[in-house]
Amino acid sequence: MIRADLRQGVRSGLVLGVVVVSLLFLGATTTLSTLIGEGLGVSPPAGLVILLLLLTLWIGAQSARGAHHAELPILQAAIRGAVAGLSAGLIIGLTTYVLIAIHDTGADLRTYLFQVSPAALDLWSMERTPVTAALFHLGISTAGCLLGVAVYRLFRAARARWTLTGRLASARASLAQRTGGFKRNQWTNFALYVLVAAILFITPQRLNNYQNFTLGTVGIYVLMGLGLNIVVGLAGLLDLGYVVFFAVGAYTAALLTAPTPHNLMWNFWLVAPIGIILAAVIGVLLGIPVLRLRGDYLAIVTLGFGEIIRVLLKAESLAGFSNGPRGIPSIGQPSVFGQPFNSDRDFLYMIIVGVVIVIFLTFRLQESRVGRAWIAIREDETVARAMGINTLSAKLLAFGVGAAFAGLGGVLYASRSQFVGPDDFVLMVSINVLAVVIVGGMASVPGVIAGAFVLKGLPEILRELEAYRILAFGALLVVMMILRPEGIIPSRRRRLEMHETEASEEPSLAAAPAAEAGGAP
Numbered sequence: 001m002i003r004a005d006l007r008q009g010v011r012s013g014l015v016l017g018v019v020v021v022s023l024l025f026l027g028a029t030t031t032l033s034t035l036i037g038e039g040l041g042v043s044p045p046a047g048l049v050i051l052l053l054l055l056t057l058w059i060g061a062q063s064a065r066g067a068h069h070a071e072l073p074i075l076q077a078a079i080r081g082a083v084a085g086l087s088a089g090l091i092i093g094l095t096t097y098v099l100i101a102i103h104d105t106g107a108d109l110r111t112y113l114f115q116v117s118p119a120a121l122d123l124w125s126m127e128r129t130p131v132t133a134a135l136f137h138l139g140i141s142t143a144g145c146l147l148g149v150a151v152y153r154l155f156r157a158a159r160a161r162w163t164l165t166g167r168l169a170s171a172r173a174s175l176a177q178r179t180g181g182f183k184r185n186q187w188t189n190f191a192l193y194v195l196v197a198a199i200l201f202i203t204p205q206r207l208n209n210y211q212n213f214t215l216g217t218v219g220i221y222v223l224m225g226l227g228l229n230i231v232v233g234l235a236g237l238l239d240l241g242y243v244v245f246f247a248v249g250a251y252t253a254a255l256l257t258a259p260t261p262h263n264l265m266w267n268f269w270l271v272a273p274i275g276i277i278l279a280a281v282i283g284v285l286l287g288i289p290v291l292r293l294r295g296d297y298l299a300i301v302t303l304g305f306g307e308i309i310r311v312l313l314k315a316e317s318l319a320g321f322s323n324g325p326r327g328i329p330s331i332g333q334p335s336v337f338g339q340p341f342n343s344d345r346d347f348l349y350m351i352i353v354g355v356v357i358v359i360f361l362t363f364r365l366q367e368s369r370v371g372r373a374w375i376a377i378r379e380d381e382t383v384a385r386a387m388g389i390n391t392l393s394a395k396l397l398a399f400g401v402g403a404a405f406a407g408l409g410g411v412l413y414a415s416r417s418q419f420v421g422p423d424d425f426v427l428m429v430s431i432n433v434l435a436v437v438i439v440g441g442m443a444s445v446p447g448v449i450a451g452a453f454v455l456k457g458l459p460e461i462l463r464e465l466e467a468y469r470i471l472a473f474g475a476l477l478v479v480m481m482i483l484r485p486e487g488i489i490p491s492r493r494r495r496l497e498m499h500e501t502e503a504s505e506e507p508s509l510a511a512a513p514a515a516e517a518g519g520a521p
Helices: 002-026 028-040 044-063 074-104 118-125 130-162 164-183 186-206 209-234 243-257 268-290 295-314 316-322 344-366 369-379 381-386 391-417 427-440 445-461 463-483 492-519
Strands: none
Touching: 002 028, 002 044, 002 074, 002 130, 028 044, 028 118, 044 074, 044 118, 044 130, 074 118, 074 130, 118 130, 186 209, 186 344, 209 344, 209 369, 209 391, 209 427, 209 445, 243 268, 243 295, 243 316, 243 391, 243 427, 268 295, 268 391, 295 316, 295 427, 344 369, 344 391, 344 445, 369 381, 369 391, 381 391, 427 445, 427 463
């Protein structure tokens, strides 16, 4: 048992040490310490200490938990926390000693580690000697992990004493019972819809241009996320070339409303349906040859198709049609009764209307016979075909509907930006939308909205962390897959599936030691 605790503590400490050292090498610790210091009104060194304590507290709390969130004995948890803190402290302290010792010799570490500047080292070492700085990080890692164990134990004890979970469950059941009665009242539903509409109408009036622009960007990703949610979340088709349909909608609006390169200058309200329909047609045409593939093969083919479209848009040989790598400026904007939409607030209203329409269509499709066919294909395509579902036509319909939603997002994006270029439609856009669906919760409309706010709204607010967006994406996906694989706000079916899996695994894990004990002579 002691050996297993030591092994688990060393493993947790190695993870913590590697994460902290990686943040140091990437320069993220300096940025995060400054942000924490500004937010709490303390100095950057104090912000660094708070950052390290938060990381070590989390690792300590993880060390105090057993399998399936079981509570470990206090001595066993303390051993795990202490070993984790010492392991992480040795890695961080040794790295600190080596870096500061090299820096004290006059060498410029930025030649090899660009982000490790003298200012970052001064902050990291607290202006101490190499030995003192290394011992400081060893002590704070060990103390933080032990404190995390203590905090977790106190939280569990208080939770058991106050029976907060039971009270919340009873309150939630009572509220659900009352809400169920309210839902049967059509006037209550009508009042709720009016309240939501009033909030959506008033909110843009209270925000500045930058906030309206940020919410508009979130809304566009909600549109694309809802479309990809149909393809991936409902039909189970992994599409990594989803940016193609976004580009089709945007370039349709650009080519038909801009003065260059064709000088057509069509009306926006005529062009918008064309862009949506054309994106849906492209989705169906793409699906005809590739939807007989499954899984990774489908993902690779759609990824290749997305890259082909981007290369064609940048090609000089097609510059006469798409204006090549120079992009298309001066894209036309909509107007209503002669009043042009030329501000971020006006476009936010348009995007809200588009999101509401798409949400309505998504709910109707999800609860229809077509939606149930998509779910059946996602669960098991062979069984769905045996039950009489035309899987090819259902897949084509999913691709077409998802592409149409992306086309609507592309039309709104192009008209709001008044410029589109090939660099706006790279592979990272498809990955962003896929991350929105996965992090938010597959097959869940509220989950897609939450994922768009987390992955697109927060980076716009925290512009100082722009350089670490990819790092944050990777870390967030890893954390979500480990701690909450069903997403932030999963659908009811997805939540039940995940809990059924956990429930089926627990008896088998519990039965294994019993079987071994029973088989022992």
